[in-house]
Amino acid sequence: NDLYAVIGHPVSHSKSPRIHSLFAEQTGESVEYTAIQAPMEDFEGTVRDFFERGGKGLNVTVPFKEQAWALADKRTERAEKAGAANTLFQDKDGALVADNTDGCGLVRDLVNNHGVDLAGKRILVLGAGGAVRGVLGPLLAEHPSELVVANRTLARAETLASLFAPEAVDTRLAACGFDQPDSPFDVIINGTSASLKGDLPPLSPSVIGDGTVVYDMMYSLQTTTFNQWALEHGAVQVFDGLGMLVEQAAESFRVWRGVCPGTAAVIETLRTD
Numbered sequence: 001n002d003l004y005a006v007i008g009h010p011v012s013h014s015k016s017p018r019i020h021s022l023f024a025e026q027t028g029e030s031v032e033y034t035a036i037q038a039p040m041e042d043f044e045g046t047v048r049d050f051f052e053r054g055g056k057g058l059n060v061t062v063p064f065k066e067q068a069w070a071l072a073d074k075r076t077e078r079a080e081k082a083g084a085a086n087t088l089f090q091d092k093d094g095a096l097v098a099d100n101t102d103g104c105g106l107v108r109d110l111v112n113n114h115g116v117d118l119a120g121k122r123i124l125v126l127g128a129g130g131a132v133r134g135v136l137g138p139l140l141a142e143h144p145s146e147l148v149v150a151n152r153t154l155a156r157a158e159t160l161a162s163l164f165a166p167e168a169v170d171t172r173l174a175a176c177g178f179d180q181p182d183s184p185f186d187v188i189i190n191g192t193s194a195s196l197k198g199d200l201p202p203l204s205p206s207v208i209g210d211g212t213v214v215y216d217m218m219y220s221l222q223t224t225t226f227n228q229w230a231l232e233h234g235a236v237q238v239f240d241g242l243g244m245l246v247e248q249a250a251e252s253f254r255v256w257r258g259v260c261p262g263t264a265a266v267i268e269t270l271r272t273d
């Protein structure tokens with residue numbers, strides 16, 4: 001079997017081994033996938049050791065995505081722009097290549113799994129950290145009419161808006177604080193880590209209108225704090241990030257193996273695990 005792993009700290013909670021085992025079973029690919037906890041001070045050594053032992057590919061999770069990006073000899077275009085990598089592999093010449101499949105995962109979950117078309121829509125993205133930077137390119141590639149990045153720290157939202165301005169070909173791209181948006185959006189995506197602490201970004205409920213769809217990039221067994229708030233203020237549909245997690249994994253699997261696993265049954269299985 002070819003060896004793959006997710007590397008993080010901590011990593012024991014990761015669903016990636018389960019997801020990739022289900023993909024391997026489904027596709028018949030000879031894939032063995034484990035979890036590796038790298039020491040905080042030696043991510044690089046752990047990665048090099050993995051590939052020296054013949055490992056074929058790594059997924060990278062918190063807190064090493066930026067280090068993975070910096071370590072790579074080559075980066076895909078989408079990883080370059082994301083400033084972080086969740087997927088590593090070696091090319092034919094043994095160069096370490098960094099990719100980022102997170103944004104692709106989010107867009108596929110929204111568009112393919114939930115039927116949310118983004119073209120011509122007004123999108124509000126909350127947060128301006130690494131998670132949001134990773135998804136802005138793929139979101140803009142769907143040609144929304146408007147994309148507003150709102151963040152607690154305005155300067156970080158402005159930095160992202162400048163960075164992605166070249167990608168916003170037919171999108172009005174703007175940055176603001178949480179107090180500014182006050183009209184309904186078609187799609188609201190929560191990319192802050194606020195819900196991890198049960199916090200809510202202090203947004204006006206008027207961002208939710210009759211047809212607003214809400215997506216929280218976090219997932220949990222219960223409805224997330226943000227999605228709960230959105231439902232209370234009239235959102236028509238709320239989704240959590242489980243589908244995104246499975247879709248980014250599927251895209252990594254495709255990058256490594258050249259085979260696209262189906263995701264619907266895997267999402268269903270994880271939901272009921």
Ligand code: ATR
Nearest residue numbers: 127128129130131132152153156192193194199201
């Ligand atoms: P990640 O990789 O998850 O994006 P990050 O780069 O630390 O992690 O970014 C966390 C994001 O969540 C930021 O947008 C942060 O806002 P600031 O830029 O103002 O720090 C946001 N965030 C974290 N805790 C929050 C809270 N309690 N309320 C609102 N936003 C919060």
